[in-house]
Amino acid sequence: MSKSVKKVVLAYSGGLDTSVILRWLQDQYGCEVVTFTADLGQGEELEPARKKAEMMGIKQIYIDDLREEFVRDYVFPMFRANALYEGTYLLGTSIARPLIAKRQIEIALETGADAVAHGATGKGNDQVRFELSYYALKPDIKIIAPWREWDLTSRTKLIEYAEKHQIPVPKDKRGEAPFSQDANLLHISSEGKILEDPAVPADLDLILSRMVTPESAPDKAEEIAIDFERGNPVAVNGEKLSPAALLTKLNELGGKHGVGCIDIVENRFIGMKSRGVYETPGGTILFAMRRAVESLTLDRGAMHLKDELMPRYAELIYNGFWFSPEREMLQAAIDHASEAVTGRVTAKLYKGNVIVTGRSAPKSLYDADxxxxxxxxxxxxxxxxxxxxxxxxxxxxxxxxxxx
Known part of the structure; x- marks a missing residue:
């Protein structure tokens, strides 16, 4: 793209890739860089990112806690649709990208930046998700995607560039990482390297970080209850919780009992297939128990129509069209159907399973008579x-x- 960029907002994690990107932007574009680090519940300490950005001369540094907004305004609306991509994937990475992009555009407007940048590669879905969101929210924004421009095509070259420009490289980054991970409050994805051959079983003892394997889970089931109001979960075991706190609680419960790990091969939007191992303990519990309260409260026609719309809705999110008019149209219908979805569901968690044991609702359509x-x-x-x-x-x- 044109080099005429004055100021750019970079989605910055503080890791090797985005630290190299930060310096590369300064060198190649001669522009001021604003860093933005989003706390989406990835479970990492974010202050080191601030210190690293300061060390590299950055004056405007944003570190925003977006956990509540993420769950309330993105995860919960998606779950109201019972969204599953290709029948298995609960869209944990996909749903985080539009929020990050939205906040980047807001920061660009606040700081007078004329460009935004991300660290997504040219082979993946995230470049599409980020950039479709950028353009939807600010049609004239300039976008810099370094992985599509530079010649730093290997980890070795990234490390060499970092050393040349005095960018600290942690010891654990110098070796070849066995796989790549992305985390937020909804899920952790693991892809690449030792996972690239779909015929080779994943070493879950090495990979899993938010949950245990079903084999390692307790031998005794644990009973839980979730209360729903207008389609959203509001309490676990009778305790009212904020959206982020509720999902955190479900992650703890599901992780303890080995709930929510899938090993799949999916179709990326750009055309290739990829294999990934995804940990979504809380989301898996929520999905199963929410469907249970819908079974009481949704009319057959409404429920079946929702099920017909769901694959299209899920595909829109996977492909990066969160801010599209068609997603908003579907959301309006889904939210209308969710008005009556209020009630309590009980279940047992046992060695990777969510076993629904009961459900009740004040506006239940179930008539025992x-x-x-x-x-x-x-x-x-x-x-x-x-x-x-x-x-x-x-x-x-x-x-x-x-x-x-």
Missing amino acids: IVTFEEDSVYDQRDAEGFIKLNALRLRLRGRLLGR
Whole structure:
């Protein structure tokens, strides 16, 4: 892109890649750099990122705690849709990118920056997610994607560049990392290197950091209860919690019992397949128990329509279209359906499983008087004959034409 950039807001973690990017931006563009580090519950100390940015001469440093906003305004709306990408992935990385991008654009407006930059590679989905969000929120923004521009194509070259420019390189970064991880409050993803061959079983004892394996989980089940209001979880075991605190609590419970690890091969938006191991303990509990309260409170037609819309909604988030009009349209319908989703669900956590044991709701559509196997006065079983014959009419007509 044009080198005429005055000030750029960099999504900055303080790690090797983004520290090299920081200096590279200064060298290649001769511009002022503003760093932005988002606390999304990744579980890392973020102050070292500030110190590293200061050491590299950065004057405007943003470190923002976005955990509550992340869960309240991004994770919970997505879970109201029961979103699963390709039937398995709870979209833990995908849903974090639009929030990071939104805050970058806000900082650009606050500081008068004319560009934003990210550290996503040219092979992955994140470059698309970041940049679609940037353009949706500020159509004239300039975007710098160093991995698509520079010739630092290996870890060795990154380390050489860092050493040349006196950028500290931690000892654990000098060796070849066995896999790459990305974490936030919803999940931890592990990809690459030793995980690239989908035929080779993942060494979960090496990889897992938020949860134990099901084999290592306690031999005794633990009972939990979640209260929902208008589609969102609000309490665990009777204790009211904020969105971020609630998800943190579910992560602890799920992690203890080996809940929420998947090993999948997924289709990236850019066209290639990738293998990843994802840890989503709290989200896995939430998904199962939320569906349970919906089973009581959603009409059959509404529930089935939601299930039809879900793959499209999930694909939009995976592909980076959070700020698109079609996602907002789907969200409006999903949120309308969630108005009645209030109630309590109980479950047992046991060796990787979430076993729903009970559900109740003040506006439940479940009527014991109708479904009972005992004698009742509200349902005339003879009505079923006409219902069946009407539904069979087209099948009978077709059968006659086929000579049956």
